[in-house]
Amino acid sequence: MSENPILALLFSAIRLATPLLLAALGGLFSERSGVINIGLEGLMLAGAFTAAVTTHYSGNPWVGLLAAILAGIGVALIHAVACIRYRADQVVSGTAINILFLGVPALLSGAMFASTGATPQVPKEQLLPYAPIILAFALVPATWWVLNRTPFGLRLRAVGENPEAADTAGVNVARIRYAGVLLSGALAAIGGAYLSIGQSSLFTRNMTAGRGFIALAALIFGKWRPVQTMLACLLFGVAEALSIQMQGVSQIPVQFIQIIPYVLTIVVLAGFIGHSRAPRALGLPYQKKR
């Protein structure tokens, strides 16, 4: 790594932005299809926990990553079924997912490893290399392309903006929304896996520490668009990198740097800097008219 402090900060920001970006891009697919996903935090925790446990047993981080993706999809399926099929309040369902994955990993690791706090350490050579970073940033143009240049993207946006019209045009609203929510589960879980078997080497209780919500903030800050969302994630990554570097060194209390993403999001939502408009049908369950 470089001796240059600016470069070091930048590199650390990119590393820290990676899990945010993965979760935020996941959230983008769900929310552009019209399903609010405040369960990103829980999905990340599910991914982080599954990755750590599977890697511990298999000794292979790629198996861990794959298992995390499956777990993310499985958990997202709960959210999807509740919201799409049973028209549950999407925010409430997402909150339940978050609470569920504060509890489930602790319950399971307590039974498996006799410790509700953490899973066993994964040896250094079994950790994920830089792949998730590359994947996260490669997904930005890919997401843009899928969203704006493919039939699936067109349908996804149509379903999120005006499901009635999309339905009339022959789009299966429910199916597209399922795809959006399940994609969000997969991506958020990769973000979580990168936390536990990439940046760290084990799962600790609530290790996401609000990153799912920061990802949500980045998504809103980035106006539900891939490139802007990436920039927001990088900005929040810089804030986190700064707050780590300044700990104990600077006079500025670390709390003031920690709240930057949250305050910025509120400012943007209130329309003080540009306006962030949500997909029009966001949060509204859709029932097919007969």
Next chain:
Amino acid sequence: MKLLRELLFPLIAVAAAFLVGGVLVALVGDSPLRTYELLIGSALTWPDGIGYTLFYATPLIFTGLAVAVAFRCGLLNIGAEGQLYIAAFVTAWVGITCAGWSAWLLVPLCFLAATLSGALWGAIPGVLKARFGAHEVITTIMLNFVAVALASYFTQYHYKPPGDPILETVPIGEGAHIARLGRFIPGFPERIPLNLAFPLALVVSLLVYLFLWRTRWGYEIRATGASPAAAEYGGISTGRQIVLAMAVSGGLAGMVGINEVMGYRYRYYDSFSAGYGFTGIAVALLGRNHPVGVILSSLLFGALLRGGLFVDIFTENVSKDLVQVLQAIIILFVAAEALFRGPLRGPFARWAKRV
């Protein structure tokens, strides 16, 4: 009959959650029956079980009412957690700053501090929504983090006793203490932290009922929640109702500070809340956003919090985290109520019709 029907879905949701939770318990290798026996049984012993159950239920009544009032206005207040942190800190701050004052002045002052600071913090997302159209779910989530950081900053840099390894403030003045119920109930030891905040919570529940269903303001809040367009057409300023509902909601959440600071720890203790604000969402949902329902579901969740500690100690594999899992499943089932009207419809619906 109507009451029974109101109770039916919440009861089914709880039963279903215990069923799913039981499967999980069996999966990790313990007996579900024994676990539930511990969970419920240890919450019902006298005086400790019942005392602690009521003590844990107290903050949940406040946050449950907070979420319910906002719900009645069509708002989802996920910010109760932040509101109660701000309020608890401000309560402690008043109790520290005016430490020498007599209880006759200081207790009401601290009550006011808890309620008003919570109300102010709660009003922020209300204003942001009414004035700028910012969605309250996102702003309350963000403000939670800001609240926790602010309280932790002031505690760490300005009010921590020097050399104390724990992040907490110096103690509040004796005049700001409220009595533990052990002082009034024979055979009920004062070491159990159940305090006057519990009867206060019951009184406040009644006041919330009267406010929502017997006052003009309450009516306008409910009208706004039922149909904003119709309310606006009927001459109600929905923007004002949104701010009012969020302020009332925040004030209710803020009262947790009374229980925590004035009745329990006598200081502000960093990250004291066991997710009371979030459990409040479960409490309100399960209680159908009605004060009576809120009290009943707070008792249930209070019992689970108490019993969870025993599950932790006395089972082989299950930890107290089971409680959080149960809570989440209950929320899911209540939220997806259509589940019981859909595929599981047959037997339930037939039975529901009969009662």
